[in-house]
Amino acid sequence: MTKVITLGQFIIEKQADFPYAKGELSRLLRDIGIAAKIVNREVNKAGLVDILGDNGTTNIQGEGQKKLDVYADEQFISALRSGGECCVVASEEHDDCIFIDSHVSRNAKYIVCIDPLDGSSNIDVNVSVGTIFSIYRRTDPGGPIRLEEVLQKGTQQVAAGYVIYGSSTMLVYTTGKGVNGFTLDPSIGEFCLSHPNMRIPLDGTIYSINEGNYVKFPQGVKDYIKYCQVEEPETNRPFTSRYIGSMVADVHRNLIKGGVFLYPTTSSHPQGKLRLMYECNPLAFIIEQAGGKATDGWRRILDIQPQELHERTPIFIGSIAMVEKVEEFIQLKTVAYFQ
Ligand SMILES: O=P(O)(O)OC[C@H]1O[C@](O)(COP(=O)(O)O)[C@@H](O)[C@@H]1O
Ligand SMILES: [Mg+2]
Numbered sequence: 080m081t082k083v084i085t086l087g088q089f090i091i092e093k094q095a096d097f098p099y100a101k102g103e104l105s106r107l108l109r110d111i112g113i114a115a116k117i118v119n120r121e122v123n124k125a126g127l128v129d130i131l132g133d134n135g136t137t138n139i140q141g142e143g144q145k146k147l148d149v150y151a152d153e154q155f156i157s158a159l160r161s162g163g164e165c166c167v168v169a170s171e172e173h174d175d176c177i178f179i180d181s182h183v184s185r186n187a188k189y190i191v192c193i194d195p196l197d198g199s200s201n202i203d204v205n206v207s208v209g210t211i212f213s214i215y216r217r218t219d220p221g222g223p224i225r226l227e228e229v230l231q232k233g234t235q236q237v238a239a240g241y242v243i244y245g246s247s248t249m250l251v252y253t254t255g256k257g258v259n260g261f262t263l264d265p266s267i268g269e270f271c272l273s274h275p276n277m278r279i280p281l282d283g284t285i286y287s288i289n290e291g292n293y294v295k296f297p298q299g300v301k302d303y304i305k306y307c308q309v310e311e312p313e314t315n316r317p318f319t320s321r322y323i324g325s326m327v328a329d330v331h332r333n334l335i336k337g338g339v340f341l342y343p344t345t346s347s348h349p350q351g352k353l354r355l356m357y358e359c360n361p362l363a364f365i366i367e368q369a370g371g372k373a374t375d376g377w378r379r380i381l382d383i384q385p386q387e388l389h390e391r392t393p394i395f396i397g398s399i400a401m402v403e404k405v406e407e408f409i410q411l412k413t414v415a416y417f418q
């Protein structure tokens with residue numbers, strides 16, 4: 080009988096890795112786990128409760144908010160507010176930071192950036208969706224919180240993770256010492272360690288991009304897609320195209336099977352579509368910790384200095400060999416173009 084290790088037990092156990100830890104980060108991860116269970120409960124019965132469809136509101140991205148976007152946002156913020164370890168939340172669903180000034184969190188030193196519900200276009204059609212979170216420590220504890228303390232580079236993350244609400248519900252996270260995955264066992268209501276020390280294959284045969292935008296892509300990306308589709312058995316090509324349309328689910332698949340997820344600039348999204356602070360940085364931290372790579376075609380995602388809360392970036396993330404091939408095409412094309 081394999082020993083069941085719950086998320087709570089694992090977090091406490093791993094706390095020993097951090098000599099100065101006082102349990103605050105552990106409690107913060109616990110709070111996120113609790114909110115994930117509550118959101119999971121609604122996702123699982125979405126068709127039976129009034130949680131499908133549009134909320135009739137728009138967020139700062141100009142995107143229509145889904146009822147589940149708003150519900151998930153409320154659950155995570157309320158768990159972080161009552162948990163007491165978080166002093167400010169930056170959420171996809173709020174224009175500005177939410178400063179948590181409750182008596183329990185007065186001395187809280189953690190900052191959470193969150194995409195409460197990722198893959199909104201898949202909510203109503205019962206396809207995997209997720210939650211993505213990124214955690215930073217305050218840089219100037221004691222003083223009034225300033226936006227600069229939120230706009231830290233991805234390299235400064237102390238933890239990051241995602242929840243995937245799919246055929247099973249999993250929580251995958253890192254604190255900079257490897258990546259571990261936990262599956263929710265509904266019979267005991269606990270996330271249990273199911274994927275210890277996750278490693279992404281160095282190479283793969285899956286490419287993941289919304290080819291419907293092909294005409295809008297930079298030439299280098301178009302050339303890479305053509306490269307993937309060439310018949311050449313020695314290099315396992317043509318590769319397999321897989322695109323779920325929920326970043327969490329596409330990146331999770333590639334983490335397990337190998338592959339590359341691409342969301343480049345397009346003529347409709349000249350900066351890229353996906354958000355640096357609560358989509359790209361946390362997933363880049365996880366994939367790097369699992370032995371993969373994440374870039375914007377030129378720079379390491381984690382080295383980008385954020386300027387705004389909701390700024391976007393192009394992203395190429397996954398197996399090292401595949402991401403480096405994408406970079407080759409992007410940089411080659413660009414260099415040739417300017418000569
Ligand atoms: O429909 P597109 O343009 O392919 O975009 C899909 C991408 O947009 C997203 O849905 C954006 O995230 P949100 O759903 O959190 O806004 C990603 O999960 C996904 O990878
Ligand atoms: Mg998202």
Ligand SMILES: [Mg+2]
Pocket residue numbers: 148171194195196197198199
């Ligand atoms: Mg979202």
